[in-house]
Amino acid sequence: MSSQAQGNERSGDNVPSLPARLLLVDDEPGLREAVQAYLEDSDFLVDVASNAREGWELLQQNLPDLVITDIMMPEVDGYQFLQQMREDPKFKALPVVFLTAKGMTTDRIQGYQAGCDAYLSKPFDPEELVAIVKNLLERRARVRTEGEDGAPDITALAGQIARIENMLKGKSGISPSPSPIKIDLTPREQSVLDLVAQGLMNKEIARRLETSVRNVEKYVSRLFTKTGTNSRTELVRYALEHGLTQ
Structure with missing residues:
Protein backbone atom coordinates (compact mmCIF):
# COMPACT_ATOMS: atom_id res chain seq x y z
CA MET A 1 0.00 0.00 0.00
CA GLY A 150 -15.82 20.18 16.70
CA ALA A 151 -15.63 23.67 15.29
CA PRO A 152 -12.58 24.52 13.16
CA ASP A 153 -10.03 26.99 14.47
CA ILE A 154 -11.69 30.18 13.21
CA THR A 155 -9.10 32.32 14.96
CA ALA A 156 -6.28 30.74 13.01
CA LEU A 157 -8.17 31.13 9.73
CA ALA A 158 -8.90 34.78 10.50
CA GLY A 159 -5.22 35.32 11.27
CA GLN A 160 -4.22 33.91 7.90
CA ILE A 161 -6.68 36.19 6.12
CA ALA A 162 -5.42 39.20 8.07
CA ARG A 163 -1.82 38.42 7.11
CA ILE A 164 -2.69 38.28 3.43
CA GLU A 165 -4.65 41.53 3.69
CA ASN A 166 -1.64 43.19 5.30
CA MET A 167 0.46 42.21 2.30
CA LEU A 168 -1.94 44.04 0.04
CA LYS A 169 -1.93 47.34 1.96
CA GLY A 170 -0.04 50.34 0.73
CA LYS A 171 -0.09 52.78 -2.12
CA SER A 172 0.23 50.22 -4.89
CA GLY A 173 -1.85 47.61 -3.13
CA ILE A 174 1.10 45.21 -2.89
CA SER A 175 3.50 46.89 -0.47
CA PRO A 176 4.52 44.68 2.45
CA SER A 177 3.77 45.91 5.93
CA PRO A 178 6.76 46.48 8.24
CA SER A 179 7.65 43.69 10.61
CA PRO A 180 6.95 44.37 14.29
CA ILE A 181 9.51 41.70 15.19
CA LYS A 182 13.23 41.88 14.51
CA ILE A 183 14.56 38.70 12.90
CA ASP A 184 18.32 38.40 12.63
CA LEU A 185 19.29 36.64 9.42
CA THR A 186 22.84 35.88 8.36
CA PRO A 187 23.87 37.14 4.91
CA ARG A 188 23.64 33.61 3.54
CA GLU A 189 20.22 33.03 5.09
CA GLN A 190 19.05 36.29 3.54
CA SER A 191 20.37 35.22 0.15
CA VAL A 192 18.58 31.89 0.38
CA LEU A 193 15.36 33.59 1.50
CA ASP A 194 15.49 36.03 -1.43
CA LEU A 195 15.94 33.17 -3.91
CA VAL A 196 13.16 31.08 -2.32
CA ALA A 197 10.88 34.12 -2.66
CA GLN A 198 11.79 34.27 -6.36
CA GLY A 199 10.46 30.73 -6.76
CA LEU A 200 13.81 28.96 -7.17
CA MET A 201 14.14 25.32 -6.14
CA ASN A 202 16.90 24.07 -3.83
CA LYS A 203 18.98 22.77 -6.73
CA GLU A 204 18.76 26.12 -8.51
CA ILE A 205 19.63 28.00 -5.31
CA ALA A 206 22.62 25.73 -4.77
CA ARG A 207 23.89 26.48 -8.27
CA ARG A 208 23.27 30.21 -7.86
CA LEU A 209 25.13 30.36 -4.52
CA GLU A 210 27.76 27.80 -5.56
CA THR A 211 27.05 25.53 -2.63
CA SER A 212 25.54 22.09 -2.04
CA VAL A 213 21.85 21.22 -1.99
CA ARG A 214 22.36 19.88 1.54
CA ASN A 215 23.58 23.30 2.67
CA VAL A 216 20.59 24.99 1.05
CA GLU A 217 18.26 22.58 2.83
CA LYS A 218 20.00 23.46 6.09
CA TYR A 219 19.49 27.20 5.53
CA VAL A 220 15.85 26.72 4.55
CA SER A 221 15.32 24.70 7.73
CA ARG A 222 16.85 27.52 9.77
CA LEU A 223 14.54 30.00 8.07
CA PHE A 224 11.54 27.84 8.99
CA THR A 225 12.70 27.87 12.62
CA LYS A 226 13.37 31.61 12.77
CA THR A 227 10.06 32.57 11.15
CA GLY A 228 7.92 29.89 12.77
CA THR A 229 6.77 28.57 9.39
CA ASN A 230 6.45 24.98 8.17
CA SER A 231 6.56 25.19 4.38
CA ARG A 232 8.10 27.25 1.58
CA THR A 233 4.69 28.77 0.83
CA GLU A 234 4.26 29.92 4.44
CA LEU A 235 7.84 31.18 4.48
CA VAL A 236 7.32 33.32 1.36
CA ARG A 237 4.05 34.71 2.72
CA TYR A 238 5.71 35.55 6.03
CA ALA A 239 8.69 37.19 4.32
CA LEU A 240 6.47 39.30 2.06
CA GLU A 241 4.20 40.27 4.91
CA HIS A 242 7.05 41.42 7.14
CA GLY A 243 9.24 43.01 4.47
CA LEU A 244 12.04 40.46 4.86
CA THR A 245 12.56 40.21 1.11
CA GLN A 246 11.89 42.28 -1.99
Whole structure:
Protein backbone atom coordinates (compact mmCIF):
# COMPACT_ATOMS: atom_id res chain seq x y z
CA MET A 1 0.00 0.00 0.00
CA SER A 2 1.31 3.46 -0.85
CA SER A 3 2.03 6.07 1.80
CA GLN A 4 -0.74 8.19 0.30
CA ALA A 5 -3.25 5.40 0.65
CA GLN A 6 -2.04 4.65 4.18
CA GLY A 7 -2.56 8.27 5.10
CA ASN A 8 -6.15 8.08 3.86
CA GLU A 9 -7.24 5.09 5.95
CA ARG A 10 -10.51 5.59 7.79
CA SER A 11 -10.03 5.69 11.52
CA GLY A 12 -11.44 2.72 13.38
CA ASP A 13 -12.35 0.43 10.47
CA ASN A 14 -8.89 0.12 8.89
CA VAL A 15 -10.43 0.43 5.41
CA PRO A 16 -8.36 2.51 2.98
CA SER A 17 -10.06 5.17 0.89
CA LEU A 18 -9.38 5.72 -2.78
CA PRO A 19 -6.17 7.54 -3.79
CA ALA A 20 -6.53 11.30 -3.93
CA ARG A 21 -7.88 12.61 -7.24
CA LEU A 22 -6.11 15.62 -8.78
CA LEU A 23 -7.10 17.87 -11.67
CA LEU A 24 -4.18 19.16 -13.75
CA VAL A 25 -4.88 22.06 -16.13
CA ASP A 26 -2.08 23.22 -18.46
CA ASP A 27 -1.99 24.15 -22.13
CA GLU A 28 1.56 22.83 -22.68
CA PRO A 29 1.22 19.19 -23.79
CA GLY A 30 4.78 18.17 -22.92
CA LEU A 31 4.68 19.58 -19.41
CA ARG A 32 1.14 18.34 -18.84
CA GLU A 33 2.04 14.77 -19.77
CA ALA A 34 5.26 14.81 -17.74
CA VAL A 35 3.59 16.16 -14.61
CA GLN A 36 0.68 13.74 -15.00
CA ALA A 37 3.06 10.78 -15.26
CA TYR A 38 5.05 11.87 -12.19
CA LEU A 39 1.91 12.41 -10.11
CA GLU A 40 0.48 9.04 -11.14
CA ASP A 41 3.79 7.41 -10.22
CA SER A 42 3.29 9.03 -6.81
CA ASP A 43 -0.04 7.15 -6.43
CA PHE A 44 -2.46 9.93 -7.34
CA LEU A 45 -5.37 9.70 -9.74
CA VAL A 46 -4.95 12.51 -12.27
CA ASP A 47 -7.51 14.07 -14.62
CA VAL A 48 -6.01 16.43 -17.20
CA ALA A 49 -7.34 19.38 -19.18
CA SER A 50 -5.63 21.53 -21.81
CA ASN A 51 -7.45 24.72 -20.83
CA ALA A 52 -9.67 26.19 -18.12
CA ARG A 53 -12.92 25.48 -19.97
CA GLU A 54 -12.08 21.77 -20.15
CA GLY A 55 -10.99 21.93 -16.54
CA TRP A 56 -14.34 23.40 -15.49
CA GLU A 57 -16.20 20.61 -17.29
CA LEU A 58 -14.08 17.98 -15.53
CA LEU A 59 -14.77 19.64 -12.18
CA GLN A 60 -18.48 19.05 -12.75
CA GLN A 61 -17.94 15.41 -13.69
CA ASN A 62 -15.45 14.31 -11.02
CA LEU A 63 -14.84 16.47 -7.96
CA PRO A 64 -11.08 16.36 -7.31
CA ASP A 65 -9.33 16.66 -3.97
CA LEU A 66 -6.97 19.33 -5.35
CA VAL A 67 -6.45 21.38 -8.52
CA ILE A 68 -3.12 22.18 -10.16
CA THR A 69 -3.40 24.84 -12.84
CA ASP A 70 -1.24 26.97 -15.07
CA ILE A 71 -1.85 30.74 -15.09
CA MET A 72 -0.95 31.80 -18.62
CA MET A 73 -3.60 30.06 -20.72
CA PRO A 74 -5.62 31.26 -23.73
CA GLU A 75 -9.20 32.56 -23.38
CA VAL A 76 -9.57 31.90 -19.63
CA ASP A 77 -6.41 32.32 -17.56
CA GLY A 78 -5.61 30.74 -14.22
CA TYR A 79 -6.75 33.75 -12.19
CA GLN A 80 -10.17 33.72 -13.87
CA PHE A 81 -10.41 29.95 -13.47
CA LEU A 82 -9.63 30.25 -9.76
CA GLN A 83 -12.14 33.06 -9.31
CA GLN A 84 -14.79 30.90 -10.99
CA MET A 85 -14.05 28.09 -8.55
CA ARG A 86 -14.07 30.34 -5.49
CA GLU A 87 -17.48 31.76 -6.48
CA ASP A 88 -19.02 28.27 -6.56
CA PRO A 89 -19.84 26.84 -3.09
CA LYS A 90 -18.88 23.33 -4.27
CA PHE A 91 -15.30 24.41 -5.02
CA LYS A 92 -14.83 27.31 -2.59
CA ALA A 93 -12.54 25.33 -0.25
CA LEU A 94 -10.84 23.23 -2.94
CA PRO A 95 -7.00 23.49 -2.62
CA VAL A 96 -5.43 25.08 -5.70
CA VAL A 97 -1.77 25.11 -6.74
CA PHE A 98 -0.60 27.56 -9.40
CA LEU A 99 2.09 26.43 -11.85
CA THR A 100 3.49 29.35 -13.78
CA ALA A 101 6.45 30.92 -15.48
CA LYS A 102 5.50 34.20 -13.79
CA GLY A 103 7.77 34.36 -10.76
CA MET A 104 7.83 38.02 -9.77
CA THR A 105 6.80 38.99 -6.24
CA THR A 106 3.82 40.99 -7.50
CA ASP A 107 2.61 37.97 -9.51
CA ARG A 108 2.83 35.69 -6.48
CA ILE A 109 0.92 38.19 -4.33
CA GLN A 110 -1.75 38.41 -7.04
CA GLY A 111 -2.00 34.62 -6.95
CA TYR A 112 -2.41 34.54 -3.17
CA GLN A 113 -4.90 37.40 -3.38
CA ALA A 114 -6.92 35.39 -5.88
CA GLY A 115 -7.08 32.56 -3.37
CA CYS A 116 -4.47 30.00 -4.44
CA ASP A 117 -2.96 27.81 -1.73
CA ALA A 118 0.51 27.41 -3.22
CA TYR A 119 2.52 28.95 -6.03
CA LEU A 120 5.25 27.06 -7.90
CA SER A 121 7.30 28.78 -10.60
CA LYS A 122 8.47 26.97 -13.73
CA PRO A 123 10.84 25.24 -14.07
CA PHE A 124 10.15 23.33 -10.86
CA ASP A 125 11.26 20.14 -9.16
CA PRO A 126 8.40 17.61 -9.45
CA GLU A 127 9.36 16.24 -6.03
CA GLU A 128 8.53 19.61 -4.52
CA LEU A 129 5.18 19.65 -6.32
CA VAL A 130 4.34 16.24 -4.82
CA ALA A 131 5.41 17.47 -1.38
CA ILE A 132 3.18 20.55 -1.71
CA VAL A 133 0.23 18.45 -2.87
CA LYS A 134 0.58 16.00 0.02
CA ASN A 135 0.94 18.86 2.51
CA LEU A 136 -2.24 20.56 1.27
CA LEU A 137 -4.19 17.30 1.24
CA GLU A 138 -3.08 16.48 4.79
CA ARG A 139 -4.03 19.98 5.93
CA ARG A 140 -7.45 19.64 4.30
CA ALA A 141 -7.93 16.27 6.02
CA ARG A 142 -7.10 17.85 9.38
CA VAL A 143 -9.63 20.63 8.80
CA ARG A 144 -12.28 18.05 7.93
CA THR A 145 -11.44 16.12 11.09
CA GLU A 146 -11.79 19.27 13.16
CA GLY A 147 -15.15 19.86 11.50
CA GLU A 148 -16.28 16.39 12.54
CA ASP A 149 -14.90 16.56 16.09
CA GLY A 150 -15.82 20.18 16.70
CA ALA A 151 -15.63 23.67 15.29
CA PRO A 152 -12.58 24.52 13.16
CA ASP A 153 -10.03 26.99 14.47
CA ILE A 154 -11.69 30.18 13.21
CA THR A 155 -9.10 32.32 14.96
CA ALA A 156 -6.28 30.74 13.01
CA LEU A 157 -8.17 31.13 9.73
CA ALA A 158 -8.90 34.78 10.50
CA GLY A 159 -5.22 35.32 11.27
CA GLN A 160 -4.22 33.91 7.90
CA ILE A 161 -6.68 36.19 6.12
CA ALA A 162 -5.42 39.20 8.07
CA ARG A 163 -1.82 38.42 7.11
CA ILE A 164 -2.69 38.28 3.43
CA GLU A 165 -4.65 41.53 3.69
CA ASN A 166 -1.64 43.19 5.30
CA MET A 167 0.46 42.21 2.30
CA LEU A 168 -1.94 44.04 0.04
CA LYS A 169 -1.93 47.34 1.96
CA GLY A 170 -0.04 50.34 0.73
CA LYS A 171 -0.09 52.78 -2.12
CA SER A 172 0.23 50.22 -4.89
CA GLY A 173 -1.85 47.61 -3.13
CA ILE A 174 1.10 45.21 -2.89
CA SER A 175 3.50 46.89 -0.47
CA PRO A 176 4.52 44.68 2.45
CA SER A 177 3.77 45.91 5.93
CA PRO A 178 6.76 46.48 8.24
CA SER A 179 7.65 43.69 10.61
CA PRO A 180 6.95 44.37 14.29
CA ILE A 181 9.51 41.70 15.19
CA LYS A 182 13.23 41.88 14.51
CA ILE A 183 14.56 38.70 12.90
CA ASP A 184 18.32 38.40 12.63
CA LEU A 185 19.29 36.64 9.42
CA THR A 186 22.84 35.88 8.36
CA PRO A 187 23.87 37.14 4.91
CA ARG A 188 23.64 33.61 3.54
CA GLU A 189 20.22 33.03 5.09
CA GLN A 190 19.05 36.29 3.54
CA SER A 191 20.37 35.22 0.15
CA VAL A 192 18.58 31.89 0.38
CA LEU A 193 15.36 33.59 1.50
CA ASP A 194 15.49 36.03 -1.43
CA LEU A 195 15.94 33.17 -3.91
CA VAL A 196 13.16 31.08 -2.32
CA ALA A 197 10.88 34.12 -2.66
CA GLN A 198 11.79 34.27 -6.36
CA GLY A 199 10.46 30.73 -6.76
CA LEU A 200 13.81 28.96 -7.17
CA MET A 201 14.14 25.32 -6.14
CA ASN A 202 16.90 24.07 -3.83
CA LYS A 203 18.98 22.77 -6.73
CA GLU A 204 18.76 26.12 -8.51
CA ILE A 205 19.63 28.00 -5.31
CA ALA A 206 22.62 25.73 -4.77
CA ARG A 207 23.89 26.48 -8.27
CA ARG A 208 23.27 30.21 -7.86
CA LEU A 209 25.13 30.36 -4.52
CA GLU A 210 27.76 27.80 -5.56
CA THR A 211 27.05 25.53 -2.63
CA SER A 212 25.54 22.09 -2.04
CA VAL A 213 21.85 21.22 -1.99
CA ARG A 214 22.36 19.88 1.54
CA ASN A 215 23.58 23.30 2.67
CA VAL A 216 20.59 24.99 1.05
CA GLU A 217 18.26 22.58 2.83
CA LYS A 218 20.00 23.46 6.09
CA TYR A 219 19.49 27.20 5.53
CA VAL A 220 15.85 26.72 4.55
CA SER A 221 15.32 24.70 7.73
CA ARG A 222 16.85 27.52 9.77
CA LEU A 223 14.54 30.00 8.07
CA PHE A 224 11.54 27.84 8.99
CA THR A 225 12.70 27.87 12.62
CA LYS A 226 13.37 31.61 12.77
CA THR A 227 10.06 32.57 11.15
CA GLY A 228 7.92 29.89 12.77
CA THR A 229 6.77 28.57 9.39
CA ASN A 230 6.45 24.98 8.17
CA SER A 231 6.56 25.19 4.38
CA ARG A 232 8.10 27.25 1.58
CA THR A 233 4.69 28.77 0.83
CA GLU A 234 4.26 29.92 4.44
CA LEU A 235 7.84 31.18 4.48
CA VAL A 236 7.32 33.32 1.36
CA ARG A 237 4.05 34.71 2.72
CA TYR A 238 5.71 35.55 6.03
CA ALA A 239 8.69 37.19 4.32
CA LEU A 240 6.47 39.30 2.06
CA GLU A 241 4.20 40.27 4.91
CA HIS A 242 7.05 41.42 7.14
CA GLY A 243 9.24 43.01 4.47
CA LEU A 244 12.04 40.46 4.86
CA THR A 245 12.56 40.21 1.11
CA GLN A 246 11.89 42.28 -1.99
